[in-house]
Amino acid sequence: MDDPDNKPLTVGAAVTATATRDEEQPHKGALLAIDQTRNITIAEHQAGFWEAVRQWPTAMFWALFFCIAVVMAGFDAQIITSFFALPAFQQRFGYPYNGKYILSAEWQMALNMGNPIGQILGALACGWPLEKLGRRLTLAICCVWSICFVFVQFFATSIGMLCAGEILGGLAYGFYVVIAPTYASEVCPLALRGVLTASVNLAFVIGQFIAQGVAAGLESRLDEWAWKAPFAIQWVWPAILLVGLLFAPESPYWLVRKDRREDARRALERLSSAKNPPDIDGMLFMIEQTDLLERELEATTTYWDCFKKGNLFRTEISIMVYLIQVIGGNPLIAYANLFFEMAGLDPSEAFDMGVGNTALGFVGTCLSWPLMLYFGRRTIYNTGMIVMTIILFVIGFLDFGRNNTGIVWAQASLMDIWTFVYQTTVGPICFVIISEISATRLRGLTIAITTAVQALANIVFTVVLPYMINSDQGDWRGKTGFLFGGISLVCYIWCFFRLPESKGRTFEELDILFERKVPPRNFKNYNLLESDDEHA
Template identity: 70%
Template sequence: MATLPDPDNKPGPTPSHRPTKRDDLLEIEATRDLTAAEHALGFWPAIRQYPQATFWSMFFCLAVVMAGYDAQIITSFYALPAFQQKYGSPRRSDIPSGGPDIEYEVPAPWQTALGMGNPIGQILGALASGYPLERFGRRWTLAACCVWSIGLVFVQFFATSVGMLCAGEILGGLAYGFYVVIAPTYSSEICPLALRGFLTTSVNLAFVIGQFVAQGVAAGLESRLDQWAYKAPFALQWLWPVIILIGLPFAPESPYWLVRQGRNADARQSIVQLSSSKNPPDVDQVLLGIEQTDLLEQELEASSSYWDCFKGANLVRTEISIMVYLIQVIGGNPLIAYATYFFEQAGLKSSDAFNMGVGNTALGFVGTITSWPLMNYFGLGRRTIYNSGMIFMTILLFVIGFLSIPTNNTAAVWAMATLMDIWTFTYQMTVGPICFVILAEISATRLRSRTIAVATAVQAAATIVTTVAMPYIFNSDEANWGGKAGFLFGGISLVCLGWCYFRLPESRGRTFEELDILFQKKVPARQFKHYDLHVEDEAASQG
């Protein structure tokens, strides 16, 4: 196996430093000290050692704010009186005072068409992201997507028909597909092991911030009956790409990507930029660790195409990545996107529904932040947090379903709305943020952008299904399930919980190299946490 080119003319990894095979068991002696140092580095020392990595990881997550904002603002429009009057159809409803009145509701087909833009765009964008990310790197790809977003916001803002608005949503969604691949990929590649969970959960926090801002904007404009009630929210989308384009020239490129391009000197400089000048890590050792991980993955898999995501040990890694992301959709997350509309259809007044919707996303923000001490202070593993969240969320969904059985019960309506908020808090504290940690950790570094792209595409495809189904589930002139949707998502969530128990491994505290070896050895998911690679390797060597 050839060594990687070294622009500095420094000696490459010697044969004794390379990962080798012995009786089909992989040796990790070359990086034993590096691995031990990674495990020993605590959270706060890592923050002090890598302050720039922390900043730039969160900066890249600004792009994800746009994706969360766009998806939420469209569904919020369905409960917006101005939008309902512009694009809705009249319906008769009996007012408690006794007199009939005319109300408007956006027909289910139009809700489906508008909501379809973001997920369709995400599928196409995610699958298209693989080549430019590997060819041009993370920074240039993100810059191009920001320019694209700025142009497509013009289409949405000046749309003269629903059809034009739908086209703007689909084309704009192409960039969102890139954003949700770039952010977790970049975050996982610029930070040490101690910060990996914290920084990758920031991707979920960015989604929540986008949803929260969208709910707040919609609630603030709820009383307006002119076109600015829905045009102003579109205009706000010009803010984030401009900020990102201003900051990108100063952002360091991913050192993992630079090493794969043979630009080791640039990778070293990137590590220097990402770390503290007063309390720097051993830059040469960090670079060696990145080189060794890349060499190991070259030894295990020569290429890095989409097809390789479904070969050998990578098939299991792709399955896990797809499932943890897919569960976000099929396990009940659409109820968050439709929270305001859900509250309104459940019987709350429009103003109360919007206030509950804002509270729902605010709880999501607090929940995501709460996941940080769970991982770092209490030291809970990814598998533990994810599965615990799934258990509690499944129970809540069934309770919501049972509360919907009584009709015309105001107390039951408020109870369902409250439980929906609790469900959101639980989701955003567990399954929501931990999903992005698992995505960033489970995939092989050479296949990370493509694995995340495949998982994003599958998740977006599932979102299309729910986008089609949700209006028919909730609309009063269709199924009109309301809270009974809890039974549907509760049942699906129960099945997903079974998969999590048997197939979801524990990746906390494992370097990327260790994870490569664990998957190559086909260690069962439930044994990842306690499997000692060094002991096993020594036993194999003595045998």
């Protein structure tokens, strides 16, 4: 399917796409112009989605395979909060309150701290091994780490021990959420980039859905297996990953940066179809030219480089679109079961609504794929922000009639609708944007920074939400919609002025657009190929 946003482009003479870096070096004036890669850039623009699928089926498979790691992160984060509404867990670690057992806000906060604290430390620590060891070996080491520390969670005899297991295990989750979008963006062509990077969000949703289903299935159990069985399930995914990683190709972008040109060529050949081969030489040359351009613009690759020159704006965008996931209302998804229960539903109804909530998230993320073929990232993201903000305010206003059973069900239903909108727009598009906006040489570091920032924000809400929602504390219930609705409104204003359109742009084009300081709202219509003469 052709990209309707990109019209055929008029081009002049160009060097062949199969030229090598050694044959003709770009002169300084050509750094900010599409020159030597003109042919392959045009081919990338004009390639349709299904054509790219036929040419790069193996790339799709491996990008989705790496997302299995993110399933673990989504499962762990969701299963812990599901325990808060699990009767067996409440009776084992909670205390009686108004005729039933509840877990104290302090322990809810402590348990929820494990995953985000681990993500912060893991994300910031992953920069060096990702560049030194590559994507495959780094992910394999993390899988072994996860297997070891699931043992701590499974055999935990106290909440303190469980918290320690969550923090130590969370270190690997910080790596997973950086590696998956980085790898997906580096192994697929332009036409597939949006769908495959958005699959990271689908992996989160699948993990949450499995966790909700497991929790709902074990809700009636009153023994220790009600919470031990979910931990045992977490041994399955790293075992699958370790076997598959023996055969996975490495990122061609990483191989080029390590001056392993022939290995990069072989990786591209393995990622593409033998029956419908793409222009491997052209793709390899464009990767080399993108790397060369970024070397000229920034010689080093450190965390500090993410905040220098043109990279500062790119880092700001990446941080904000990921941060909005948290401060715009995403924590309510993790608290869905408890939110429904606090709203007045009985435990079985709350768990059923929770399963439905994550099921809608799954459908929404799948729906985002065809949307990305027709609409830009900026359009989808901003539309989602508007709708989500309105829903949150409605949930807040409805809480003034909280004693009405119909109002309670209306709030629960609106929470499901909010989740559907979120998982169709802001949720998946976030991972597309952070995978496209950052410079290729700094992508792993930039995504690590954004992951750490959103995890830090998650910690803040982990501390605040239990005190806001719990009936023995603030008892806000649906009024939390006012808080997140107000924050969402401010975030939308930022998106309107600062979020650029990256749909249909190669990584080289994005480098040039940012270096030329093109205004964010002009990214979509700025024609680089026709304006090269002015910058030659």
